[in-house]
Amino acid sequence: MTQVLVFFEELGAELSISQQELLTLAGQLGEISVVTTSAEPSPALAVQGIGSVYAPQADVPPGDPALADLLAEAAAQAAPDLVLGADTADATDALARLAVRLEAGLITSAESIEGTTVTKSVLAGAYTTSAQPVGGPLIATLRPNSVPAAVQPGSLPQITTLPVSPSGAVELLEETELPSTGRPALSEARVVVAGGRGVEGDFSLVEQLADELGGAVGASRAATDAGWIDHSAQVGQTGVIVSPQLYISVGISGAVQQKAGMQTSGTIVAINKDEDAPVFEIADFGIVGDLTEVIPQAIEELRARRQS
Amino acid sequence: MPALHIITLVKWVPDAQLERGFTAQRRIDRTEGILGELDEHPLEAALQISESLSDRQVRVSALTIGPAGASAALKKALQIGADDGYHLTDDALAGADVSATSAAAAAAIQHVRSLAGLDAEYLVLTGMASEDGETGAVPAQLAQRLGVPALTQATALGIDGARLSVTRTAGTRQQKLACALPAVVSVTDQANEPRYPNFRAIMKARKKPVTTFSLAETGLDAAAVQPKVQLLSAAPRPAREPGEIIHDDGTAGRQLVDFLQKERLL
Numbered sequence: 119m120t121q122v123l124v125f126f127e128e129l130g131a132e133l134s135i136s137q138q139e140l141l142t143l144a145g146q147l148g149e150i151s152v153v154t155t156s157a158e159p160s161p162a163l164a165v166q167g168i169g170s171v172y173a174p175q176a177d178v179p180p181g182d183p184a185l186a187d188l189l190a191e192a193a194a195q196a197a198p199d200l201v202l203g204a205d206t207a208d209a210t211d212a213l214a215r216l217a218v219r220l221e222a223g224l225i226t227s228a229e230s231i232e233g234t235t236v237t238k239s240v241l242a243g244a245y246t247t248s249a250q251p252v253g254g255p256l257i258a259t260l261r262p263n264s265v266p267a268a269v270q271p272g273s274l275p276q277i278t279t280l281p282v283s284p285s286g287a288v289e290l291l292e293e294t295e296l297p298s299t300g301r302p303a304l305s306e307a308r309v310v311v312a313g314g315r316g317v318e319g320d321f322s323l324v325e326q327l328a329d330e331l332g333g334a335v336g337a338s339r340a341a342t343d344a345g346w347i348d349h350s351a352q353v354g355q356t357g358v359i360v361s362p363q364l365y366i367s368v369g370i371s372g373a374v375q376q377k378a379g380m381q382t383s384g385t386i387v388a389i390n391k392d393e394d395a396p397v398f399e400i401a402d403f404g405i406v407g408d409l410t411e412v413i414p415q416a417i418e419e420l421r422a423r424r425q426s
Numbered sequence: 427m428p429a430l431h432i433i434t435l436v437k438w439v440p441d442a443q444l445e446r447g448f449t450a451q452r453r454i455d456r457t458e459g460i461l462g463e464l465d466e467h468p469l470e471a472a473l474q475i476s477e478s479l480s481d482r483q484v485r486v487s488a489l490t491i492g493p494a495g496a497s498a499a500l501k502k503a504l505q506i507g508a509d510d511g512y513h514l515t516d517d518a519l520a521g522a523d524v525s526a527t528s529a530a531a532a533a534a535i536q537h538v539r540s541l542a543g544l545d546a547e548y549l550v551l552t553g554m555a556s557e558d559g560e561t562g563a564v565p566a567q568l569a570q571r572l573g574v575p576a577l578t579q580a581t582a583l584g585i586d587g588a589r590l591s592v593t594r595t596a597g598t599r600q601q602k603l604a605c606a607l608p609a610v611v612s613v614t615d616q617a618n619e620p621r622y623p624n625f626r627a628i629m630k631a632r633k634k635p636v637t638t639f640s641l642a643e644t645g646l647d648a649a650a651v652q653p654k655v656q657l658l659s660a661a662p663r664p665a666r667e668p669g670e671i672i673h674d675d676g677t678a679g680r681q682l683v684d685f686l687q688k689e690r691l692l
């Protein structure tokens with residue numbers, strides 16, 4: 119039976135959707151064990167299918183070389199054919215260290231994994247590649263929204279504390295939660311409404327449309343650079359990569375770096391007053407028009423249909 | 427305080443504004459390229475640190491690993507403000523994956539440090555991701571090979587005495603981390619606005635030294651840079667089916683809702 123070791127760089131009160139996706143994929147591929155950086159894994163791990171959980175003696179901070187020890191110790195116990203983590207900086211860093219330690223192949227941002235063959239997008243989404251490790255276990259990070267999450271609650275698995283402690287080399291001086299928007303997490307949302315320079319500083323229409331559709335709010339780099347909205351909302355190559363069922367692009371021209379973050383969305387709607395905007399090349403439904411006229415009408419219509 | 431040697435990793439990448447693709451050997455086509463725009467941010471960060479430490483000797487070196495053409499990336503780095511350039515080029519590195527790149531980079535950094543002959547602490551700065559590899563994994567692998575911390579995705583960084591501090595965002599949390607040198611830090615495009623070389627800087631760059639070396643000179647052989655990942659196929663993403671484009675005649679908002687309803691997206 120294939121052994122899959124799943125790495126969680128953080129563990130809140132509940133598993134995030136990406137963490138549930140990781141466990142779902144791991145369960146499809148084989149038997150699951152989990153390794154986490156927190157010394158006291160939360161009850162969120164009470165999920166069917168997790169055989170064992172490995173934890174350090176004390177929380178290991180990001181960047182600490184001890185991450186390699188933690189993952190290598192867990193790998194020595196679980197003897198994985200596959201080590202999986204989320205497509206986040208912290209998971210990438212820890213798995214990257216493990217790959218060096220195990221002299222194994224690392225593939226980031228996987229979109230699908232079958233056996234040890236990984237498919238992913240490269241060159242800002244222009245190409246799809248498939249690749250395999252050359253011997254050794256496959257170590258991979260998985261892009262969100264690559265597998266439908268399906269985990270069942272279960273009993274809390276047995277927790278094994280490994281003889282690993284933080285090295286002391288890295289100190290976590292401060293940690294603060296970013297202010298919550300009260301909306302779904304951008305990378306996991308089923309609907310994303312994103313605004314660009316065309317909103318001219320006012321995100322309220324984009325936010326209202328997102329709320330009407332139960333979606334997250336995204337933005338182009340032009341909008342985040344201008345300070346109209348927090349950087350965490352940026353979609354694209356240097357922001358969040360999203361793949362929702364529905365992406366509504368509002369006042370965004372559709373530069374290659376923006377497309378890199380959204381072109382695998384299920385359905386793309388674009389609203390832009392310039393009919394030559396490149397975003398229309400990838401839109402399933404494009405509206406050449408002024409967002410300040412189109413969006414209020416759409417919101418009104420959505421509300422009217424809801425009432426009838 | 428001892429001198430500080432900041433080594434910035436800069437990669438020569440195909441220009442994202444142009445058509446990019448693969449060769450028949452399933453390698454990224456590197457006939458043309460530029461200094462990756464994301465690798466201007468670690469350079470700018472290095473220059474700002476250097477300027478902030480007026481009482482300390484600071485050397486900013488730019489290091490690139492790539493074919494002959496990659497010297498263009500170094501030239502640009504010197505124009506932006508690096509003091510000297512180092513170019514590791516070797517046929518054994520064609521088709522390098524993260525593992526091969528980080529192994530070569532670790533050996534190259536030690537080589538650069540010994541060539542520089544400074545009695546200095548060192549700091550390695552990288553971009554947040556290369557614009558072709560896009561793994562963002564080279565910094566952590568490099569740090570692992572050097573046995574040092576990797577503080578990645580920095581949105582701000584600074585050196586205060588013997589300590590380096592980095593601000594970053596991890597998921598929904600903002601963090602401030604600190605460590606002693608040496609360390610590897612990857613710098614995001616949020617960290618700064620890279621300077622634009624003026625005429626004087628361009629002229630000055632012509633006199634700056636560039637050292638080119640091979641893998642053997644770093645003490646590595648070809649076996650140490652064998653890729654650990656094998657590319658099986660690379661195919662252009664099929665273009666999305668052209669959709670319906672309408673011009674707003676005063677009913678586009680309603681038509682949008684009709685479309686969403688038809689597609690069962692409500």
Ligand SMILES: Cc1cc2nc3c(=O)[nH]c(=O)nc-3n(C[C@H](O)[C@H](O)[C@H](O)COP(=O)(O)OP(=O)(O)OC[C@H]3O[C@@H](n4cnc5c(N)ncnc54)[C@H](O)[C@@H]3O)c2cc1C
Nearest residue numbers: 314315316338339340354355356369370371375391392409
């Ligand atoms: C290394 C690198 C990384 C990058 N990473 C990212 C990234 O992650 N994400 C990202 O988005 N960009 C990224 N960029 C920037 C990218 O190249 C573009 O500059 C950016 O996406 C442009 O944002 P925009 O479309 O909002 O602005 P613009 O290109 O200025 O487009 C604004 C659009 O709004 C339309 N408009 C104006 N008014 C209205 C109106 N009233 N109604 C309807 N439409 C209107 C205009 O017709 C225009 O098409 C990156 C660039 C580089 C070099």
Ligand SMILES: Nc1ncnc2c1ncn2[C@@H]1O[C@H](COP(=O)(O)O)[C@@H](O)[C@H]1O
Nearest residue numbers: 435491552553555556559561562563564
């Ligand atoms: N061949 C290379 N030469 C120099 N620097 C590199 C090279 N490959 C990667 N890097 C550095 O590592 C960072 C992350 O690259 P990557 O992991 O490929 O996304 C880049 O921004 C560069 O600073």
